Amino acid sequence: MRYAMAIDTKKCVGCSDCVVACQTENNVPHGYCRDWVVEVMDGTYPNLEMEIRSERCNHCDNSPCVRCCPTGASHYADGGIIKVKPHKCIGCGACIQSCPYDARYSHPDGYVDKCTFCKHRVDKGEDPSCVSVCPTNCMYFGDLDDPASDVSKALRNRKYKALAPEAGTKPQIFYLI
Amino acid sequence: MREEIFISGRNIPNIDPHLNIWHWQIPVYLFLGGLAAGILFFAALYTILGKEKQMPTTVKWATFLVPVALVLGLFALFLDLKHKLYFWQLYTTVRFESPMSWGAWVLMIITPLSMIWCATYIKELIPKWDWKFEFLNKFEKFAIANRKPMAWALLILSVILGIYTGILLSAFNARPLWNTSILGPLFLVSGLSTGAAAIMWMSKDHFERTLMSKIDLMLIMIELFFITHLFMGFLASSAVQIQAVGLFLGGQFTVSFWVFVVILGLVFPAVLEIMKLRGYKIPVAIPAFLILFGGLMFRFIMVEAGQITRYLY
Numbered sequence: 001m002r003y004a005m006a007i008d009t010k011k012c013v014g015c016s017d018c019v020v021a022c023q024t025e026n027n028v029p030h031g032y033c034r035d036w037v038v039e040v041m042d043g044t045y046p047n048l049e050m051e052i053r054s055e056r057c058n059h060c061d062n063s064p065c066v067r068c069c070p071t072g073a074s075h076y077a078d079g080g081i082i083k084v085k086p087h088k089c090i091g092c093g094a095c096i097q098s099c100p101y102d103a104r105y106s107h108p109d110g111y112v113d114k115c116t117f118c119k120h121r122v123d124k125g126e127d128p129s130c131v132s133v134c135p136t137n138c139m140y141f142g143d144l145d146d147p148a149s150d151v152s153k154a155l156r157n158r159k160y161k162a163l164a165p166e167a168g169t170k171p172q173i174f175y176l177i
Numbered sequence: 178m179r180e181e182i183f184i185s186g187r188n189i190p191n192i193d194p195h196l197n198i199w200h201w202q203i204p205v206y207l208f209l210g211g212l213a214a215g216i217l218f219f220a221a222l223y224t225i226l227g228k229e230k231q232m233p234t235t236v237k238w239a240t241f242l243v244p245v246a247l248v249l250g251l252f253a254l255f256l257d258l259k260h261k262l263y264f265w266q267l268y269t270t271v272r273f274e275s276p277m278s279w280g281a282w283v284l285m286i287i288t289p290l291s292m293i294w295c296a297t298y299i300k301e302l303i304p305k306w307d308w309k310f311e312f313l314n315k316f317e318k319f320a321i322a323n324r325k326p327m328a329w330a331l332l333i334l335s336v337i338l339g340i341y342t343g344i345l346l347s348a349f350n351a352r353p354l355w356n357t358s359i360l361g362p363l364f365l366v367s368g369l370s371t372g373a374a375a376i377m378w379m380s381k382d383h384f385e386r387t388l389m390s391k392i393d394l395m396l397i398m399i400e401l402f403f404i405t406h407l408f409m410g411f412l413a414s415s416a417v418q419i420q421a422v423g424l425f426l427g428g429q430f431t432v433s434f435w436v437f438v439v440i441l442g443l444v445f446p447a448v449l450e451i452m453k454l455r456g457y458k459i460p461v462a463i464p465a466f467l468i469l470f471g472g473l474m475f476r477f478i479m480v481e482a483g484q485i486t487r488y489l490y
Contacts, residue, residue, distance in 0.1 A: 036187035038490075042179055064350055070278035071266040088266050091259025093198040094277050100351040100488040102196060105189045110260035164488040166415065167350060 002061075002144040003079035003117055004172040005131070006154040007054055011138035014039055014052040018130035018139070022056075025118060025129035029108050034115040035130055051177075054130065054139065057082060057103035057115035058163065058171030065095035065104065073111075079143065080172065081119050086111040100167040117141075144172075182490055196352075196484040202257035204476035207342045208371070209250035210284075211364060211472065213243045214339035215372015217291060219389075221332035224324060234380035235389070237298045242375060243291040251284060276348045280341040287334045294331065297321045339365040342476075346483060353421035354486040355479070357410055363403040364476075370396040371472040374446075378465035386461065390450050393468065397447045404439065421486035430482045438478060442471015 014037050022028065022035050035056035042049050059082050066074045066082060073088035074095050084095075089111035096104045096112060107113040118128035122141075126132065131139040142149025151174075160174040184193075191198045220240045223232045258264055268285065272278040297320045300306050308314050320327070343364030346355040370393055377389040411422035424430045446464035453459045 032189050033187055036184060039183040040179070041181045041183070067274045068277065068348060070272060070275045070281060072270050072272060073266070086260075087263065089260050090263045090266050091261070092257070092277060093259070094275070094349075096192070096196070096198045097349045097484070098351050102192055102487070102489075105192050106198065106259050110263075112259075166417075167488050169350075 001079040002172070003059065003081055003122065003141070004144045004151050004174065005117075005128075006140040006151045006158075006160065006174045006176055008138040008140075008154070008158075008176040009051050009053055010176065011136045012037075012052045012054060013136055015135060017133050017135055018054050021129040021133035022115070022118075025121075026116070028113075032105055032107070032113070034103075034113070053163075053175055055101065055103075055163070056130070056173065057099075057117075058101055058169065058173045059115075059117060061170035061172060062168060064098035064100075064169060068094045068098045070094065077119060079117075079122075081117045081122075082114070083116055083119065084112050084114060086113075100164050100169060101171075184490065196487070199257065199480055199484065201477075202253040204473070204480045206250040206253045206257075207345075207364070207476040207480070208473045209246040209253070210342045211339055211368025211476075212371045212375060212469075213246040213250070213287075213291070214335040214342075214365070215369040216240060216243050216246075216375060217287070217294075217331050217335040217372075218339070218369055219372060219376060219392075220294070221328040221335060224328035225332065231382075232385050232388075234382065234385055235376050237301060239372075239376045239379050240291065240298070241295050241302070244288065244295060247284065247288045247291060251288070276341060276344045280338075280345060283334060283337050283341060287331070287338055290327065290331060290334070293320050294324075294327060297324060336365065339368040342368065346479065349483075351488065352483045352486050353415075353417040353488070354411075354424065354483040356418070357407060359403055359407050359410060360479075363400065363407065366396055366400050366403060367472050367475060370400060371469050374465040374468035377461055387454070390454060390461075390464075393464075394447055394450050394454075397443050397468075401439075401443055404443075417486070417488055421483075424482045424485065430478055433474070434478050434482075437474040438471055441467055442474060443468075446471070 016037050019033050019035055019037060023033060026034060028034055035054060038053045038055050040051045059080055061080060063082050066076060070092060071088050071090055073085045075083060077083045091106060091110045091112065104112050104114045121128060127141050131141045140150040140154040142151040144152060146152060154176060155174060158176040160176050162171040162174055187193055216239050219235045223235050229236045255264060267281045271282060296317060308317060340361045343361035347357055347360035350356050373389050373393040373396060377386055377393060380386045408422060411418045425434045446467040449459050449464040
């Protein structure tokens with residue numbers, strides 16, 4: 001099992017609904033967020049092209065945050081989801097330094113917090129809250145090993161990219177382009 | 178061409194607009210750890226070489242700084258933790274993939290060992306010293322009889338401690354400015370150099386001072402070579418690293434790095450030491466202080482600048 005997400009940059013309008021849904025679902029402290037929206041404008045005026053991406057932890061296959069964690073608080077959960085055990089985390093910040101996507105933050109309570117792919121929902125067979133709330137249906141979540149999953153189907157017919165693959169982390173969030 | 182990039186809904190404390198999760202505690206610890214490693218290395222080396230008589234400051238007196246430096250450094254590390262009461266989780270597991278984990282274990286061994294080392298010399302420093310308990314007297318005799326094996330252990334552990342301060346940073350692939358394998362040797366040499374400077378400053382003996390001064394001079398030369406090597410490596414590397422090293426070549430850390438680290442911290446004390454060896458009268462405190470100051474500045478700048486460098490945006 002390998003959970004992954006595909007996000008259609010052609011359908012995303014950058015409404016930030018995913019950000020708010022995540023903050024509500026996961027009770028993210030005020031001023032923090034586990035996902036965010038990036039708008040990139042390329043080209044020279046008037047020939048411009050805009051790409052909108054909803055970004056979050058990439059749940060990498062080769063996760064530097066799990067590797068550098070001195071206590072084993074950061075770990076691979078079922079399906080390759082990267083999670084943090086708050087009662088094992090000492091708040092040293094090593095994993096925050098190690099993440100090329102800056103997807104982790106120090107929770108006001110001291111431990112490090114991040115996107116969990118809404119594991120509590122996924123375990124019940126539901127989609128992560130960001131995916132389920134998206135008004136343009138531009139996000140696809142599922143098991144890459146299952147050819148019938150939403151994410152496998154989305155990746156089959158489209159060109160896609162990952163962010164900073166040169167960092168060697170094998171990211172598992174794919175952007176349809 | 179990139180016209181603009183806009184990140185909405187994100188203004189996380191200490192992460193945006195650029196990472197700033199490690200503050201003064203980390204460079205202070207890296208400095209104190211390197212200093213302790215340097216002093217212990219020379220103490221162990223000259224014990225193994227059987228030069229206790231000629232090098233009393235190196236082998237005996239300077240080592241009293243080590244437990245102080247290590248305890249203060251560990252305290253700084255503790256202050257840096259955000260989930261402080263869980264710090265003991267470090268010692269419930271050994272994770273070889275994580276430099277911080279094996280670094281924590283090395284500190285756990287080397288700190289008490291350096292205290293025992295000092296304890297074997299405390300009666301020479303304070304003749305009236307009394308251990309009060311008989312078992313402590315027995316332990317002291319045992320430790321004094323085993324100084325040579327202890328020196329071997331300290332020699333190896335001090336090198337690991339010194340190189341660890343660099344590897345801690347170089348293991349982070351996500352920060353291009355740190356992600357270079359020369360950083361470990363560079364921090365080790367810098368640590369040895371600050372250790373030698375501290376010994377030189379403390380020593381009253383002409384022979385010992387001159388020897389430490391020559392060693393320090395050699396270490397500064399190696400350090401300058403490593404720094405050149407660092408820049409060559411970066412400039413011949415990937416786009417993110419070329420961009421990262423730009424911080425020192427025209428970017429915001431250019432002045433602080435070249436003035437405080439390279440000129441005041443390395444080149445100027447080297448010139449002073451050469452002049453001193455040639456017979457000019459220069460107070461030892463000046464080059465020694467500059468080397469220590471340069472070492473501290475180097476760590477502050479590397480930690481601060483490294484956190485700014487990144488892959489995305």
